[in-house]
Amino acid sequence: MMSATxxxxxVDVICDIGGQDIKVLFxxxxxxxxxxxxxQCSAGNGMLLQxxxxxxxxxxxxxxxxxxKAELAxxxxxGCAVFLDTDRVNFQKEGFSKEELxxxxxxxxxxxxxxxxxxxxxxxxxGRKFVLQGGTQYNMAAVKAQVDYIRERVPNAEVYVxxxxxxxxxxxxxxxxxxxVKRRGTSTFIGLDAAIDLQYQTTNDETTTxxxxxxxxxxxxxxxFRPDGSTSRYISGFSCEKGMVESKDAMExxxxxxxxxxxxxxxxxxxxxxxxxxxxxxVQPMPEAGTxxxxxxxxxxxxxxIERTKYTxxxxxxxxxxxxxxxxxxxxxxxxxxxxxTAPFYRTFFEVLGVRPxxxxxxxxxxxxxFAEGGKxxxxxxCYPSKVAQAHFHQxxxxxxxxxxxxxxxxxxxxxxxxFVTDAVxxxxxxxxxxxxxxxxxxFTKEQDYFANRGIEYLAPAFSFAEPTLLKRDMFLLxxxxxxxxxxxxxxxxxxxxxxxTRLPSSCWGGPTTTTRVFxxxxxxSSRFSxxxx
Numbered sequence: 001m002m003s004a005t006x007x008x009x010x011v012d013v014i015c016d017i018g019g020q021d022i023k024v025l026f027x028x029x030x031x032x033x034x035x036x037x038x039x040q041c042s043a044g045n046g047m048l049l050q051x052x053x054x055x056x057x058x059x060x061x062x063x064x065x066x067x068x069k070a071e072l073a074x075x076x077x078x079g080c081a082v083f084l085d086t087d088r089v090n091f092q093k094e095g096f097s098k099e100e101l102x103x104x105x106x107x108x109x110x111x112x113x114x115x116x117x118x119x120x121x122x123x124x125x126x127g128r129k130f131v132l133q134g135g136t137q138y139n140m141a142a143v144k145a146q147v148d149y150i151r152e153r154v155p156n157a158e159v160y161v162x163x164x165x166x167x168x169x170x171x172x173x174x175x176x177x178x179x180x181v182k183r184r185g186t187s188t189f190i191g192l193d194a195a196i197d198l199q200y201q202t203t204n205d206e207t208t209t210x211x212x213x214x215x216x217x218x219x220x221x222x223x224x225f226r227p228d229g230s231t232s233r234y235i236s237g238f239s240c241e242k243g244m245v246e247s248k249d250a251m252e253x254x255x256x257x258x259x260x261x262x263x264x265x266x267x268x269x270x271x272x273x274x275x276x277x278x279x280x281x282x283v284q285p286m287p288e289a290g291t292x293x294x295x296x297x298x299x300x301x302x303x304x305x306i307e308r309t310k311y312t313x314x315x316x317x318x319x320x321x322x323x324x325x326x327x328x329x330x331x332x333x334x335x336x337x338x339x340x341x342t343a344p345f346y347r348t349f350f351e352v353l354g355v356r357p358x359x360x361x362x363x364x365x366x367x368x369x370x371f372a373e374g375g376k377x378x379x380x381x382x383c384y385p386s387k388v389a390q391a392h393f394h395q396x397x398x399x400x401x402x403x404x405x406x407x408x409x410x411x412x413x414x415x416x417x418x419x420f421v422t423d424a425v426x427x428x429x430x431x432x433x434x435x436x437x438x439x440x441x442x443x444f445t446k447e448q449d450y451f452a453n454r455g456i457e458y459l460a461p462a463f464s465f466a467e468p469t470l471l472k473r474d475m476f477l478l479x480x481x482x483x484x485x486x487x488x489x490x491x492x493x494x495x496x497x498x499x500x501x502t503r504l505p506s507s508c509w510g511g512p513t514t515t516t517r518v519f520x521x522x523x524x525x526s527s528r529f530s531x532x533x534x
Contacts, residue, residue, distance in 0.1 A: 001025055001032060003172035004131045008160050012127020015113065015146070016168065017136040019046040022117050026126060038117040046136035052088070052105050056098045063106075064140040066099050073103035078111035106141035110149035123153040130154075133162035133169075190226075199225040204237075212242040212251055219243055277335060277343050277362045283351055289317040326354040326482055332406045332456075334392035334440075335363045337385055337433050338414050346410070349475065353482055361400050363392040370395060377443040386436045393440055397450055408457040411437045416466035427466055457481075 004014045005027075014025040024036045050060045058066060074091045077083055088101055096104075120126060130150055136142055147159045162168045181187045190198075203221040210217045219237040226232065235244060241258075245251050287293060297309045317323075331350065333339065339346075343362070350360050364370065366388050374394025375387065389411075396409055415434055416427050428434075437460040444450040451458045459481065461474055 001027070001172060002175045003164075003168045004133060004162060005030060006171075006175065007162065008129070008131055010129070011131050011160075012129045014131045014133065017046065017109075017113065017132075017134040017142070018169075019050070019135055022113055023134075024113070024118050036118050046134070046139070048084070049105065049109070049136065049139060049142065052102065055088075056102070058098075058102075060139070063102060064142075067102040067106050067141040070097070070099040070103035073100050073107055076104050076108040078108050078116055084108065103141065106139070106145045109136075109142050110146045113146075114149065123150065126154075128154055128157050130157055130159045131162060132159065133165045135166035137161055137165035194227055197227070201225075210238055210243040212245075213240070215239060217243050273340060273365065276340055277347070279351070279357050280344055280348060283348055286317070286352060287315045289315060291315040323354050327356055328359070329355055329482055330359040330361065330404065330407050331355065331459075331482075332361045332363070332396040332400055332409045334389055334396065334409075334411055335365060336389045336392050337436060338417055338429065341417065342414065346412075349478075350482070353479055355482065361396070361404075361406065363395045363400065366391070374398075378439075378446070383432050386432050386439075389436050389440055390443055393444060393450075397444075397454065397456075401454055401456065405454075406456050408459050409451070410459045411440060413437045413460055413462040414465070415462055416464040418465050 001014060004011055010030055011027055014023075014027065016023040016025070022036075022038045026033045026035060046060075049063060053060045053063045056066075074087070074094075074096050076087045076091075084105070088105070091101055091104070114120065114123060132143060132146055137146075143161055150157050150159050164171060189195075201223045203223070204218065208219045208221050210219055217238050219235055222234040222236065224232045224234070235246075238244060241254065242251065245254055291314070292312050293315050294310060295313050297311055299307045299309070301307055333343070333346065335343075339362075347357075347360055351357055371388055371391045374391030377390045377394070393409070396406065400406060413434055414429050417429055419427050441458055441460060450456075459478070461478060463471055463474060465471060
């Protein structure tokens with residue numbers, strides 16, 4: 001980056017294609033805004049072009065001259081290098097010459113860079129000043145393909161090739177080193193002569209294998225011997241920070257240091273993620289029976305107008321039997337998707353209804369182990385946050401329910417959710433997210449009914465936080481289901497479709513049949529929620 005900005009000033013994009021990786025830096029105001037890196041696939045880097053040149057018996061330095069002799073070029077499929085090699089074999093069978101094949105491979109290189117690695121549908125949004133660097137840019141066929149590809153999509157683009165493209169990274173490192181040394185005032189470099197005479201020894205055998213986790217990474221120990229007789233060890237080949245140490249004592253010291261740092265600088269995302277599912281202090285219970293409360297009486301007049309009149313009435317509570325059933329009712333909730341923003345709302349709702357806090361059971365946070373164990377009931381979508389829901393249901397069935405039986409699993413369909421964004425056209429949920437509760441029901445009832453076999457009701461009502469009146473009505477119906485275990489038929493109906501009526505049988509709440517209304521609600525992240533009936 002420093003080398004490119006030194007030679008070309010304020011640039012927008014730096015594309016560095018090396019022999020084994022591709023690095024694309026997106027710049028803003030002379031600094032890196034973000035970047036894309038591909039070092040796992042050879043498609044699009046210099047190794048691919050060199051391998052193809054070797055197959056034709058050409059030195060890579062003659063690649064461009066040979067490719068420029070072609071009058072046409074086959075169209076290779078961009079992507080995996082294995083598929084590119086398959087295309088090459090097929091094109092050879094069709095009679096394409098080596099010049100034409102090399103030209104076609106050069107032309108597919110920018111597709112792999114900008115479509116496969118970068119994945120930006122509109123290149124013009126990246127800017128107009130591009131710098132190409134990296135050893136692959138010594139291949140003029142690759143450079144021409146890059147320039148043509150960029151200018152075709154960004155007509156006013158300025159494309160520059162670094163004058164020392166293969167050494168651009170080293171030049172930038174030298175400039176950064178010079179900056180640091182000038183600021184510090186001293187250098188720790190031992191000098192060229194001493195560096196040339198430096199002795200070192202590498203060890204890579206069973207004694208260097210890391211056993212601090214199940215990966216058992218094969219490490220290499222590099223011991224450098226300084227002129228004064230001291231030594232310095234560098235460890236390479238590990239995939240995590242555990243491989244940086246050699247002994248158990250050093251590992252314990254590393255863990256201790258990490259815990260100290262974590263305590264001083266906590267992960268706020270993890271902190272909020274855990275706090276969202278904890279009990280909120282200060283939840284107000286429902287008023288005692290007979291308490292005078294304000295309500296609104298709604299009447300339709302003769303000509304269709306609606307009149308709302310405030311009045312005071314006595315608060316009515318359900319029977320003691322219903323309250324006792326609610327206290328014993330145990331519900332499992334998967335810790336996925338919009339539950340991270342709406343869980344305080346639902347937890348508070350259940351607690352105010354009288355459900356004991358210990359009976360509101362959330363699944364554990366998502367983990368690789370959880371998905372490996374429970375992610376086997378069918379695919380929802382390439383979207384992992386939706387697909388991992390099946391692992392959470394698996395844990396509720398086979399771990400939480402086994403430990404203490406659940407009466408229901410609650411996973412509402414949220415069609416609209418609140419947002420911190422104001423003045424938006426709509427607040428609709430992602431269709432994949434909104435459909436996940438129904439997909440979970442299908443997944444766990446296809447081969448066998450996991451809910452019926454365990455005596456668990458599945459509650460998946462459709463809620464919309466954009467329609468408060470409808471939300472109040474549906475939440476009241478949910479309350480009626482929680483109040484008694486005799487409403488299983490109604491619970492099953494509610495799990496498929498939200499209530500279409502506000503009239504309930506008296507057996508659901510222990511009182512006479514009347515029109516229902518929830519008189520107080522709160523936002524999904526609020527800790528205060530009250531409900532009643534009239």
